[in-house]
Amino acid sequence: MLEINNLTVEIGGRRILKGVDLNVEAGYTNVLFGPNGAGKSALLMTLMGFSGYNVVEGEIIFKGEDITNMSVYERAQMGMGIMTQRPPNMSGVKLYDLLNVISNDMKDTEVLAETLDMVRFFERDVNVGFSGGEIKRSELLQLSAQNPDFILLDEPESGVDLVSIEQIGNTINELLQKDCKCAGDRCKNGKSALVITHTGQVMDYIQADRGYILCNGTVMCSGNPREMLTEIKEQGYEECIKCKLMKI
Amino acid sequence: MQADEDMRKRAEAALKKTAEYGEDFDLDEYGLASEEAEQTADLEELSEEDQRTLLNVGFTPSEDNRAGSFIMLNNAVTHSSLRDKDVVELMSLRDAMKTHEWVKDYSWKLVKPDTDKYTAMSYLQDANGYFIRAPAGKKSKMPVQTCLLIGSKDVSQTVHNIVIVEEGAELDVITGCSTKHGIEKGLHLGISEMYVKKGATLNFTMIHNWGEEIGVRPRTVVHVEEGGSYISNYITLKPVKSVQAYPTVLLEGKGAFTRLNTIAVAHPGSELDLGSRVIFNAEDTKAELISRTITTGGKAIARGEMIGNANNAKGHLECHGLVLGGGMQRAIPILEANVEDIELSHEAAVGRIAREQIEYLMARGLAEEDAVGMIVRGFLDVGIQGIPDELKADIDATIAKIGENAI
Numbered sequence: 311m312l313e314i315n316n317l318t319v320e321i322g323g324r325r326i327l328k329g330v331d332l333n334v335e336a337g338y339t340n341v342l343f344g345p346n347g348a349g350k351s352a353l354l355m356t357l358m359g360f361s362g363y364n365v366v367e368g369e370i371i372f373k374g375e376d377i378t379n380m381s382v383y384e385r386a387q388m389g390m391g392i393m394t395q396r397p398p399n400m401s402g403v404k405l406y407d408l409l410n411v412i413s414n415d416m417k418d419t420e421v422l423a424e425t426l427d428m429v430r431f432f433e434r435d436v437n438v439g440f441s442g443g444e445i446k447r448s449e450l451l452q453l454s455a456q457n458p459d460f461i462l463l464d465e466p467e468s469g470v471d472l473v474s475i476e477q478i479g480n481t482i483n484e485l486l487q488k489d490c491k492c493a494g495d496r497c498k499n500g501k502s503a504l505v506i507t508h509t510g511q512v513m514d515y516i517q518a519d520r521g522y523i524l525c526n527g528t529v530m531c532s533g534n535p536r537e538m539l540t541e542i543k544e545q546g547y548e549e550c551i552k553c554k555l556m557k558i
Numbered sequence: 559m560q561a562d563e564d565m566r567k568r569a570e571a572a573l574k575k576t577a578e579y580g581e582d583f584d585l586d587e588y589g590l591a592s593e594e595a596e597q598t599a600d601l602e603e604l605s606e607e608d609q610r611t612l613l614n615v616g617f618t619p620s621e622d623n624r625a626g627s628f629i630m631l632n633n634a635v636t637h638s639s640l641r642d643k644d645v646v647e648l649m650s651l652r653d654a655m656k657t658h659e660w661v662k663d664y665s666w667k668l669v670k671p672d673t674d675k676y677t678a679m680s681y682l683q684d685a686n687g688y689f690i691r692a693p694a695g696k697k698s699k700m701p702v703q704t705c706l707l708i709g710s711k712d713v714s715q716t717v718h719n720i721v722i723v724e725e726g727a728e729l730d731v732i733t734g735c736s737t738k739h740g741i742e743k744g745l746h747l748g749i750s751e752m753y754v755k756k757g758a759t760l761n762f763t764m765i766h767n768w769g770e771e772i773g774v775r776p777r778t779v780v781h782v783e784e785g786g787s788y789i790s791n792y793i794t795l796k797p798v799k800s801v802q803a804y805p806t807v808l809l810e811g812k813g814a815f816t817r818l819n820t821i822a823v824a825h826p827g828s829e830l831d832l833g834s835r836v837i838f839n840a841e842d843t844k845a846e847l848i849s850r851t852i853t854t855g856g857k858a859i860a861r862g863e864m865i866g867n868a869n870n871a872k873g874h875l876e877c878h879g880l881v882l883g884g885g886m887q888r889a890i891p892i893l894e895a896n897v898e899d900i901e902l903s904h905e906a907a908v909g910r911i912a913r914e915q916i917e918y919l920m921a922r923g924l925a926e927e928d929a930v931g932m933i934v935r936g937f938l939d940v941g942i943q944g945i946p947d948e949l950k951a952d953i954d955a956t957i958a959k960i961g962e963n964a965i
Contacts (some may be wrong), residue, residue: 360917382920383929392921398914402936411932412922435936456922 311336311460311502317368326352327529329368333489334460334504338495339486339517341535342506344524345547350506351395353524354462357504358366358392359385368548372460391458393449395465399438405448408434413455422454426481441476442469450481461486461503467511469507479515486516510539523550530554565671569681572672579861580802580831583773585679588714588745591632592629593686595709599963601627607739613948615765617705628688630907631738632715635686645688645696645777646729650719652666653798654689661689664720668751668779668808676747676775685716691744692705692727692758701730701761703935704771705775706748709738714745721750723758723786730761736768743771750778750857754786756811759789763942765949766794766801770827775803784811784840790818791942792832795823795956797856802858804833804861809843819940820849823960824856824885845873853885854960862904863892880937882930 312334319327326349334340344350356363359382369378377385413419417434423429426447466482467475486501530550576582601619609619621627626648629637635650654661671681688704708715721933725728754760788807807816818834836845851858862875879887888909911933919929933958
């Protein structure tokens with residue numbers, strides 16, 4: 311589904327990502343760990359094609375096509391979708407109007423909006439005055455309406471209270487798996503995702519197939535995400551950096 | 559009579575007086591617009607083109623859901639009809655002067671004839687226009703619609719309107735200003751004096767749809783008494799040579815309120831100098847001034863002025879300007895407090911649409927021009943009520959075009 315080769319990215323002349331290699335297979339949900347400032351969000355923003363993230367080396371292959379120089383719109387058209395941490399205030403753009411434009415089936419969207427308690431936000435300007443949790447619910451609602459088959463999620467659990475996290479987690483799981491009943495089916499028909507998580511809380515609700523650890527703009531290692539999370543919790547990221555240095 | 563004579567002399571002396579703002583027009587270049595024109599009783603008998611012209615400025619030729627309709631072509635009243643005679647009075651100003659002796663007490667009282675050459679010219683020509691009155695306590699469910707049309711080349715149209723909303727009454731007015739198809743050069747001078755009495759409400763929506771060589775110089779002053787509300791929406795989205803207006807609202811009674819919305823697009827070659835001024839002369843008065851302007855190559859100047867002369871007055875001024883594909887935006891907010899207990903604030907911002915906003919929508923699958931269109935539509939949407947569907951469609955088409963051209 312997604313193949314990142316030797317990706318090096320600069321923001322305002324500063325090198326943020328250095329030679330990143332990373333894959334997401336069809337139907338897989340891969341998880342990205344890493345300390346603050348490691349470049350995790352920058353990687354997701356680069357994958358979606360947002361301006362300001364300049365690819366100076368390497369390539370991004372999506373569904374077999376080199377999308378490194380494609381616009382945000384083209385990537386979205388190819389089936390990529392994103393939930394960023396801090397989406398912009400969209401003054402004047404009503405949530406309902408936006409959903410109506412991006413949704414194939416407004417009925418489904420309205421049902422999900424009921425579930426997420428977002429109907430009362432329909433006439434509000436998107437993200438303006440939304441709380442952390444409201445932003446997440448609004449983003450998930452938009453993503454569901456858009457229905458992409460490769461989804462980038464930047465810390466979906468951050469800023470969400472403990473009660474809402476279950477709702478958010480389950481909605482993400484629904485979004486990723488839809489009606490897939492087994493792992494084989496998920497590989498064929500499920501969606502793919504790359505999810506950033508600090509706490510690993512979201513992994514209580516979704517399948518996590520592979521984990522990557524990103525430190526200082528470089529992938530330190532990859533492996534079983536749950537094992538990785540346990541190790542990070544016990545030893546912190548310092549150990550990952552040491553381990554990587556020893557290999558070199 | 560002596561007072562009239564003095565006024566006439568002052569007006570004559572002001573005929574060369576340049577206005578404080580905006581391009582100076584030489585009045586000698588324009589002939590006087592005709593006061594003669596054929597009457598149109600049934601507006602649906604007008605040509606399709608003429609009907610479209612009316613629709614595009616919010617005027618419904620079928621007169622459905624309208625309390626009354628009034629049209630002035632050049633300087634002649636060609637239509638004046640009233641459906642709801644009990645709740646509103648509508649006629650030409652000259653007829654009103656004949657009908658009610660007291661109308662003269664409202665004429666040229668808020669706008670001074672010697673303000674500049676345009677007011678002087680209108681005064682000296684004894685300009686005609688509409689007279690609308692909502693009698694005390696009367697509330698019309700439907701708006702009164704008026705249209706001021708320039709139908710001949712190289713003429714100056716002079717208009718003088720008076721609107722009176724008496725105690726406890728409510729009135730909605732939609733005024734559309736336009737040129738007949740094929741008219742290039744012209745000048746529109748419009749004097750409006752509006753009186754909102756104790757506890758009354760006036761909703762006034764004005765839509766401009768002029769031509770590329772038309773100069774427009776409205777002069778409007780509104781007087782609001784205790785507990786009264788004046789809500790104004792001004793919309794101009796089409797090319798025009800130059801509009802310079804600085805409507806002033808005088809909040810003269812305790813608790814009076816005003817909200818002025820300005821929505822404007824300055825196309826290449828257009829200069830829009832649009833201000834709003836509120837003077838708080840009584841306690842507990844409130845005002846909101848909102849200006850949203852877009853330049854697609856033209857010049858837009860948004861002036862906003864609030865002068866606080868009474869305690870516990872509150873006002874907020876918002877000037878937002880978008881630059882889409884060139885042009886100039888200037889926001890000039892002025893706040894003045896002359897007493898201690900007062901709260902006046904402003905926010906002003908000019909610039910392009912944030913790239914981040916466009917890409918946010920693109921990431922949801924919208925093409926760039928659709929993303930820009932959606933943001934522009936939202937930018938211009940200040941929640942104006944009662945715009946006819948036909949006009950909405952025209953506004954949407956204009957915005958879509960702005961979106962396309964902005965890429």
